[in-house]
Amino acid sequence: MAVYTHVSAEALAEFLTRFDVGELVSAKGIAEGVENSNYLVETTQDRFILTLYEKRVAADDLPYFMALLDHLAAKGLPVPPAIKDREGREIHELEGRPACLIKFLPGVSLSHPNVAQARAAGEALGAMHQAVADFPLDRPNSMGFESWKPLLERCGESLDGIAPGLYRDLDFALGDLAETWDRQGLARCAIHADLFPDNVLMLGDAITGVIDFYFACTDIRLYDLAVAHAAWSFDTTGEHYDEAVGNALIEGYSQSFPLSEVEHSAFHDLAVGACLRFTLSRAWDWLNTPADALVTRKDPLAFWRRVKVYDPDLATLLPTLA
Ligand SMILES: Nc1ncnc2c1ncn2[C@@H]1O[C@H](COP(=O)(O)OP(=O)(O)OP(=O)(O)O)[C@@H](O)[C@H]1O
Numbered sequence: 001m002a003v004y005t006h007v008s009a010e011a012l013a014e015f016l017t018r019f020d021v022g023e024l025v026s027a028k029g030i031a032e033g034v035e036n037s038n039y040l041v042e043t044t045q046d047r048f049i050l051t052l053y054e055k056r057v058a059a060d061d062l063p064y065f066m067a068l069l070d071h072l073a074a075k076g077l078p079v080p081p082a083i084k085d086r087e088g089r090e091i092h093e094l095e096g097r098p099a100c101l102i103k104f105l106p107g108v109s110l111s112h113p114n115v116a117q118a119r120a121a122g123e124a125l126g127a128m129h130q131a132v133a134d135f136p137l138d139r140p141n142s143m144g145f146e147s148w149k150p151l152l153e154r155c156g157e158s159l160d161g162i163a164p165g166l167y168r169d170l171d172f173a174l175g176d177l178a179e180t181w182d183r184q185g186l187a188r189c190a191i192h193a194d195l196f197p198d199n200v201l202m203l204g205d206a207i208t209g210v211i212d213f214y215f216a217c218t219d220i221r222l223y224d225l226a227v228a229h230a231a232w233s234f235d236t237t238g239e240h241y242d243e244a245v246g247n248a249l250i251e252g253y254s255q256s257f258p259l260s261e262v263e264h265s266a267f268h269d270l271a272v273g274a275c276l277r278f279t280l281s282r283a284w285d286w287l288n289t290p291a292d293a294l295v296t297r298k299d300p301l302a303f304w305r306r307v308k309v310y311d312p313d314l315a316t317l318l319p320t321l322a
């Protein structure tokens with residue numbers, strides 16, 4: 001479920017009068033997604049997505065996200081910018097929440113991407129990285145490398161309730177990664193930072209939309225590819241690696257944005273980092289979401305298991321991965 005805030009028909013009809021988008025015909029809550037409240041809104045002119053931002057998206061970050069979407073859309077990339085009202089404003093308030101009316105993009109998000117789709121996603125990510133070369137804004141990564149150790153400590157020994165020994169193993173893996181993390185001073189730019197298959201809309205093998213930029217930030221460019229690689233190339237348990245899909249993602253990326261030798265050699269470290277980031281954020285959610293909440297908790301161990309592929313030597317030192 002992802003409708004946390006109810007929007008009345010009266011409030012929505014009044015909200016739409018600020019824009020030049022026609023009149024309200026229908027509005028339906030969208031079940032997918034876990035972070036924000038999303039509605040599919042139809043007017044006499046078009047379809048739109050109405051998003052009300054819930055607790056994880058800080059209102060102060062919205063101008064960055066919207067500027068990034070405008071920048072990418074202006075360069076012809078398939079991302080959904082916010083619709084401007086008659087006074088040029090994109091960010092609004094509705095039912096007490098920050099809210100944006102967003103361009104609707106066709107397509108469906110995939111559960112099991114194939115090789116051609118992974119290649120297309122890699123190409124699109126590389127094109128995005130090319131397009132942000134002149135994007136002027138910065139946003140530190142609130143879920144970046146420096147945040148992982150504090151997040152581990154906030155989860156604490158409760159992690160052992162997810163798997164006995166997990167706290168110690170995560171601590172060990174983080175210490176190991178800290179020895180080599182970004183020693184090379186890799187190139188940075190605005191990155192998506194959450195390019196999972198459910199954030200890419202496709203029709204057949206063609207990409208029609210890249211959505212959900214609410215973790216976007218300035219960080220290591222290659223880390224974005226590593227996140228996508230970890231998200232796209234495994235089954236949902238994290239046990240089975242699909243090498244063909246993983247390679248296609250990297251090949252597609254390299255067509256848009258060739259990787260340097262240094263980047264090739266750093267890739268596995270960044271992928272281990274991506275595994276730790278999603279293990280930790282999922283573990284935090286796992287430990288802090290009431291069992292009876294309507295939101296489905298995502299399995300933290302599914303990302304932890306991926307470490308076996310990206311750093312088999314490290315994995316042999318981790319009893320929880322035995
Ligand atoms: N611009 C768009 N055009 C078409 N559909 C969209 C658009 N934005 C969102 N959607 C639909 O709404 C769903 C939820 O959107 P989104 O993934 O942004 O939500 P979220 O709550 O931020 O989710 P997440 O849990 O992935 O962080 C998507 O799966 C997609 O079906």
Ligand SMILES: N[C@@H](CCO)C(=O)O
Binds near residue numbers: 194278281282298
């Ligand atoms: N993509 C993240 C959720 C945050 O959007 C995950 O699957 O853990």
